[in-house]
Amino acid sequence: MIHVDNLSCGYKNKKILKNVSFQGESGDIICILGPNGSGKSTLIKTIVGLLEPIEGKVCIEGENIKDWSFNRRSKNISYIPQTFSSTFQYTGLDIVLMGRTSYLGFGSSPTEEDEKIALDAMKMLNILELKDKIYSNMSGGERQLVKIAQSIAQQAKIIVMDEPTNNLDFANQVIMLNYLKECAKKGMIIIMATHFPEQVLSFGTKTLLVKDGIVKVVEDPQKNLKDKDLKNLYGIDIRIVELSIENKTVKMCLPIY
Template structure:
């Protein structure tokens, strides 16, 4: 599966937040969107998913314009993992994951035994099958994130869109989620995710799209895009890009902030630390 954006512009009403963006993501690849709050990462996701109307350009799946696709067919091809989710009722984990089969059901139809089996398979695939009888609202944040990924996998998508999949997770659970992201890509999924941590792109060996203010963007490998100058320009923070030796002998890149040398922009309109609401 190939997801392509051609000269895409998107935003809210007449206000454009992302302008003339073109990128390509393919099966077996992780594409990581980086950038400070307010540059349009979530806006772009909402547009790809059809929650916001595309202002200009085209969104293509395997060369076909998705604007012509029925929503049900699109939902079968593209899965979505939100930052957080709390259902209004205390569903079991298996019930929440089975909801991922909705796009495959007819009007007023109930999940079949096959649908439930697919949901159980998704939980086992992520190593959290033991949670299936637990109440979703009573499990930990890290477990919930795995359940949301399992729900998306239950759609049997070719493209998986993940909006800050490690947000609000402790360090251990962040790494566990990233390990699953890597594994899913190796199994053939096209994974597109946002993150506030440049190191996540290094850990996922990802292609990177760095969105900056004034509708600027750069696209390339993590090593090409995550540079000391680009991080200073995007976030107003000085960093040092280094390399560590992994257990397998393969070097692992790391982005280390130089806290004492932080040079945040003085103009509050340009600062990454203005406290403005997330997109």
């Protein structure tokens, strides 16, 4: 379990968000929605430890992670930023193996077991064909899937992603999100910022609505996320509509022009 308790975060004691509280349990997919500049990335960086909380705390299994070592934090939380690039000629397998760093001793190299874990992660995502491809030559979708495989190889309980579908075409968005659902089914907790409310309505177990320094938690968004929530969040008229497709109910968000 991850428990964010009365968290205030920002830069140099300037609060961007205040009094943020929520928790996630095994299998949760927590989606963070909010307009540009609302503080989604600030919240994510504070959760993963790149920013120190101004107030409050982030706990995993009841322990405040503030004083955890890098290795211990890495074994529990995997962070995938909006963009990741490399000037070195790393292969896909090299990038995935980086997820094993916290398990290695100083100056040691990945073992055969580490390589097996990395290859199994790539196999799980059906991207073994990328193991020898140079990362900088990959498409945006391929890079994101390789980074997800890195998180799986890291064997962290929590995957935190900052706008993972940004700059991906529609097909790659669907592929990536389906794999995230599989990760959640395996017991991981997914926390992700997104610009797409439909993703929340499709598979989110809860959503955090971020605006004007406040975070509102909506449990079970398929039932409880309303038109007025999105209108207040984005400042435009948005309707949530239901469609019946092959005996399944699908919810979509439509702006009113």
